[in-house]
Amino acid sequence: MAMTNSSKYTAYPAVGLSGRTWPDQRISSAPVWCSIDLRDGNQALPVPMSVDEKLEMFRLLVDIGFKEIEVGFPAASAVEYQFVRKLIDEDLIPRDVTIQVLTQAREHLVRRTFDSLEGVRNAIVHLYNSTSTVQRDVVFRKNREEIKAIAIDGARLVRELADAAEGSAIRFQYSPESFTGTELDYALEVCHAVMGAWGADESDRMIINLPSTVEMSTPNVFADRIEWFCRNLEHREAAIVSVHTHNDRGTAVASAELALMAGADRVEGALFGNGERCGNLDIVTMALNMYTQGVDPELDFSHLSHTIDVYRDCTRMPVHPRHPYAGELVYTAFSGSHQDAINKGMKALADHDDGVWNVPYLPIDPKDVGFSYKAIVRINSQSGKGGVAYVMESAFGYQIPRWMQPDVGKVVQNVVDEEGRELSPDEVRDLFVREYVRLQEPYALKKCHITWEDEDPDRNDEEATTITTAVQKGSHEFGFTARGNGPVDAFVKGFIRDSGLEFTVSDYAEHAIGHSADTLAVAYVKITTSAGTVSFGAGIDSNISLASIKAVLSAVNRL
Numbered sequence: 082m083a084m085t086n087s088s089k090y091t092a093y094p095a096v097g098l099s100g101r102t103w104p105d106q107r108i109s110s111a112p113v114w115c116s117i118d119l120r121d122g123n124q125a126l127p128v129p130m131s132v133d134e135k136l137e138m139f140r141l142l143v144d145i146g147f148k149e150i151e152v153g154f155p156a157a158s159a160v161e162y163q164f165v166r167k168l169i170d171e172d173l174i175p176r177d178v179t180i181q182v183l184t185q186a187r188e189h190l191v192r193r194t195f196d197s198l199e200g201v202r203n204a205i206v207h208l209y210n211s212t213s214t215v216q217r218d219v220v221f222r223k224n225r226e227e228i229k230a231i232a233i234d235g236a237r238l239v240r241e242l243a244d245a246a247e248g249s250a251i252r253f254q255y256s257p258e259s260f261t262g263t264e265l266d267y268a269l270e271v272c273h274a275v276m277g278a279w280g281a282d283e284s285d286r287m288i289i290n291l292p293s294t295v296e297m298s299t300p301n302v303f304a305d306r307i308e309w310f311c312r313n314l315e316h317r318e319a320a321i322v323s324v325h326t327h328n329d330r331g332t333a334v335a336s337a338e339l340a341l342m343a344g345a346d347r348v349e350g351a352l353f354g355n356g357e358r359c360g361n362l363d364i365v366t367m368a369l370n371m372y373t374q375g376v377d378p379e380l381d382f383s384h385l386s387h388t389i390d391v392y393r394d395c396t397r398m399p400v401h402p403r404h405p406y407a408g409e410l411v412y413t414a415f416s417g418s419h420q421d422a423i424n425k426g427m428k429a430l431a432d433h434d435d436g437v438w439n440v441p442y443l444p445i446d447p448k449d450v451g452f453s454y455k456a457i458v459r460i461n462s463q464s465g466k467g468g469v470a471y472v473m474e475s476a477f478g479y480q481i482p483r484w485m486q487p488d489v490g491k492v493v494q495n496v497v498d499e500e501g502r503e504l505s506p507d508e509v510r511d512l513f514v515r516e517y518v519r520l521q522e523p524y525a526l527k528k529c530h531i532t533w534e535d536e537d538p539d540r541n542d543e544e545a546t547t548i549t550t551a552v553q554k555g556s557h558e559f560g561f562t563a564r565g566n567g568p569v570d571a572f573v574k575g576f577i578r579d580s581g582l583e584f585t586v587s588d589y590a591e592h593a594i595g596h597s598a599d600t601l602a603v604a605y606v607k608i609t610t611s612a613g614t615v616s617f618g619a620g621i622d623s624n625i626s627l628a629s630i631k632a633v634l635s636a637v638n639r640l
């Protein structure tokens with residue numbers, strides 16, 4: 082069936098804000114972060130967390146650096162209640178961390194919530210009731226005044242119970258739930274009433290949390306709403322304006338970022354965007370977005386794989402392979418031109434590191450979030466020569482020269498095309514060795530003795546090096562002695578003379594691999610025959626002269 086019913090949906094209204102300032106603002110410091118993993122994230126799970134899992138998640142959140150953590154909805158269930166009790170009874174809340182608990186504005190739930198908090202040092206009691214038009218009409222069947230009264234009564238009760246909670250510093254947060262479905266002027270009116278009932282002032286600022294309970298508009302419209310709200314809020318100094326964005330349209334992070342530019346002070350969200358329906362704002366993404374703009378997010382995601390592991394264990398939710406910053410494929414390039422650019426970018430950085438990260442296709446240094454460079458480049462049919470060269474160098478130390486890379490790239494491409502799958506780095510190396518270090522057929526080097534006239538290997542005089550070899554071709558063995566300005570020159574001269582083949586060495590490179598006693602030399606050559614055919618070969622040996630002679634023979638064998 083085709084989608085022909087768009088007329089049953091209505092467009093979200095614009096705010097009509099004149100002289101908006103948020104487009105010119107920049108995010109230059111971290112907001113107050115509040116994790117809602119243990120509440121909104123938890124309430125949306127098919128299997129909510131157990132007390133032990135909540136505790137493991139709580140410890141992770143503390144380690145990441147959250148100072149405000151919504152730990153649950155204690156009136157909702159036994160687990161939720163017990164978890165809050167456990168944190169308090171076992172003194173598990175660090176002194177610089179404030180727990181937050183959510184309750185509907187209903188008397189029995191508010192009272193139960195305060196019971197759960199008995200003996201807490203610091204807490205935020207988060208009260209909400211839905212203010213949206215649709216919920217007023219179909220859920221509560223109450224008018225604007227009646228809905229406002231629910232909020233005021235709730236705030237008064239919270240104030241009364243907070244005042245009675247001796248030894249506990251209780252702060253207050255109110256959410257006009259479904260703010261995005263609420264007329265702006267009415268949301269403001271309810272918040273003013275709640276601030277009055279709570280008695281908020283500059284010395285006792287309350288948190289006004291404006292949720293996009295359901296994300297209904299483009300982020301710019303949400304930002305307009307936040308700027309309008311902040312502008313029109315009486316006693317702005319008595320409020321911490323917070324946002325709590327959901328991801329129904331896929332723009333929860335963008336909405337929260339623009340909301341900060343529009344004047345919000347605080348952001349609620351969850352790791353990897355867990356939460357109702359399409360989730361909440363993803364705090365990992367938002368924090369790392371800030372980080373990659375040079376702003377310290379004051380949250381530590383330097384052990385992101387550990388964060389992912391704990392998150393998966395506790396929530397039983399996966400992290401998508403393409404999840405920003407965290408997915409297992411986001412630091413991987415398969416396509417050739419990306420691989421080539423990354424390879425060159427990493428080299429440029431190694432040659433000239435001025436402390437500024439500037440590598441094509443990698444908006445963040447994987448090491449900053451605890452990932453290695455190992456899997457940045459992976460080889461499949463989309464890959465190119467640069468990627469193969471990167472894998473060979475980063476995984477095994479082979480520095481395939483630029484003039485040989487196209488040939489190696491083609492060899493690898495043929496294999497992945499044929500096999501229709503990814504090749505592991507080991508398979509790429511094995512293929513390289515099998516293909517380019519060809520020493521047996523048709524010619525096999527049986528013996529090779531090299532002497533220098535004055536035993537000075539650096540000497541480069543014409544004819545200063547003498548080589549004596551035995552070479553086998555099928556069942557026939559021939560040997561020769563030849564002189565040249567170095568081992569390769571001497572070998573080529575002798576080989577051409579005795580084999581009848583005509584070629585020159587048109588490119589040559591060598592380097593060492595490994596350390597101390599295990600060091601090996603690798604040589605790469607390109608030969609060109611008199612008929613113009615080119616062939617590439619490589620040789621590996623503990624002796625550099627032998628490595629280069631083997632490379633020549635490999636190239637001859639590949640002709």
Ligand SMILES: CC(=O)SCCNC(=O)CCNC(=O)[C@H](O)C(C)(C)COP(=O)(O)OP(=O)(O)OC[C@H]1O[C@@H](n2cnc3c(N)ncnc32)[C@H](O)[C@@H]1OP(=O)(O)O
Binds near residue numbers: 156186210221
């Ligand atoms: C956007 C959010 O994420 S909000 C947070 C949501 N979180 C949760 O819901 C946590 C899990 N919830 C629960 O465990 C339960 O829903 C509880 C414990 C909160 C409430 O349980 P119950 O009262 O048994 O059930 P339920 O939630 O279905 O109650 C709905 C009733 O409460 C009413 N209600 C909801 N909020 C309010 C309010 N603030 N004031 C007065 N009545 C309210 C509804 O109108 C409905 O009334 P009705 O019974 O007359 O139809």
Ligand SMILES: CC(C)C(=O)C(=O)O
Binds near residue numbers: 295
């Ligand atoms: C309780 C509120 C803040 C909420 O989760 C929402 O509106 O999405």
Ligand SMILES: [Mg+2]
Binds near residue numbers: 325
């Ligand atoms: Mg929510």
